[in-house]
Amino acid sequence: MTYLEAEVGNRLRRDMAEAFLDAGPEVVRFLEAETEVKFAARALGPDYHPDQPGGSLGGRVMDPLDYDARRLGKSFARLRCPIPEFTVLRGMMVGRTDLGQLPRMLKDPKAFAYSARVVLRHMRDLITHGRGTRSVLGNALAARLGKTVHDLGIPIYYETALTDLVKDGEGRVTALSVATENGPHTIRARKGVVLAGGGFPQNEAMRQEAMSHARRGHYSMAPEGNTGDGLRIAECNGARRGTENLNPAFWAPVSRLKRADGTMTTFPHLFLDRAKPGLIAVDGDGNRFVNESASYHDFVSAMIDRLTRGETRFWLIADHRFLRSYGLGAVRPFPGRITPFLKNGYLTRADTREELAAKLGIPVQTLITVLDKHDADALVGTDTVFGKGSTAYNRYLGDPANTPNPCLRPIARAPFYAVEVHPGDIGTSTGIVTDPQARVLGAKDTPIPGLWAAGNDANSIMAGSYPGPGITLGPALTFGWIAAQDILQAD
DSSP states (O other), X not given: OXXXXXXXXXXXXXXXXXXXXXXXXXXXXXXXXXXXXXXXXXXXXXXXXXTSTTOOSSSSOEEEOOEEGGGGGGGGGGSOOOOGGGEETTXXXXXXXXXXXXXXXXXXXXXXXXXXXXXXXXXXXXXXXXXXXXXXXXXXXXXXXHHHHHHTTOOOOTTOEEEEEEEOTTSOEEEEEEEETTEEEEEEOSSOEEEOSOOSTTOHHHHHHHOTTGGGOOEEOSOTTOSOHHHHHHHHTTOOBOOOOSOSEEEOOEEXXXXXXXXXXXXXXXXSSTTSSSEEEEETTSOBOSOTTSOHHHHHHHHHHHHHTTOOOEEEEEEHHHHHHHOBTTBOSTTSOOHHHHHTTSSEEESSHHHHHHHHTSOHHHHHHHHHHHHHHHHHTOOTTTOTTOSHHHHHHSOTTSSSOTTOOOOOSSSEEEEEEBOEEEEEOOOBOBOTTOEEEOGGGOEEEEEEEOGGGBOOTTTTOOOSTTTTHHHHHHHHHHHHHHHHHOO
């Protein structure tokens, strides 16, 4: 609570935070005991601002265990495939353990044995199922929840869109109006309705209304179906939307990539490249504008600040050593290929720093000065401009083999590379106002009978701040469970 108070400030609704913190442990125990969901505690996982009062270097984060999605049976086909650019070897998902083992497979016999098992399993999957069946991280959580739903015989109505809420004469929500490929239908609710449609990140009109910078280019990583239907319809039925969040979404810097078939896709720069040593981020004037190893949310906050001052473009800049060691965005490290990304314009390459500045259209001398300053700081291990590598969270994402600062190294080995990045998000934080029982609130903070909300349809208890990993999934699971408990007690 101390950490949340420091992070959220006067926007914190203490009653909501207490409900989350009190119920969270019980939710974890329930999921472990009654469902397919199983977790592993992450021993080291710093808060995004560990120097804040109450900040921690670990003990808060849990990851879903890997899952054999073949156990879904026929429902496996319904499990969304991972983003191709997040996979290797034609769709092999990469988890946190893999990130520590795969790059070391030619240097460590144990890493080689681990990698061989994972790769051979994936090759077999391609032959027998046409895709990988080993699910990790978020995909594993979806698979485990899906298996539980199917085992319990809970019906799922696919290709079904919410069109309205149905109320009785006393204003209680008693049913849903939905649209299907066979026409309109009504689904009646014996106890109540929970809205959990994922917020509005893919609704362009709502996005531009909530995000002042969106007209200049903003891209979401959320599923294309998250168009705010639940939020919009709830408001039409008396619910109110949060208005005091620090930010309307959970930000993440993204780059845009043209695939081989000509379609465009979005790639998030979350933690694989920005914090590593030998990279800087610059704006259209060639100046650094942020601690590159800050959280993805903080990184975009700095971008938006520059956008309000008239800046329009941003790049990540690195050298050849960095690219082959860590990769850059969608470009994978050695032995990944570079040429396709040069041909499709995703990656810009130059033999000199001067040439790179000219290709990006930024002042040459400014970039040279910025790079010289960065490289001088890197040699002594202290970023005197933005403090890259100065916090436990920064160093956690850096390269521990790089000294004296795991996040700093001169950018000096030609050729030089750049990838343009844009403001983006991984979901919206502004949603329907609810109470500690997850009940949707209407006028005068009175609960709307029969209506609950959870996930990104509900206004974030973090009020648009981003204290650490899991701040969307943790409250989503917790308040979904709270809503279910409250519904069971409803008359």
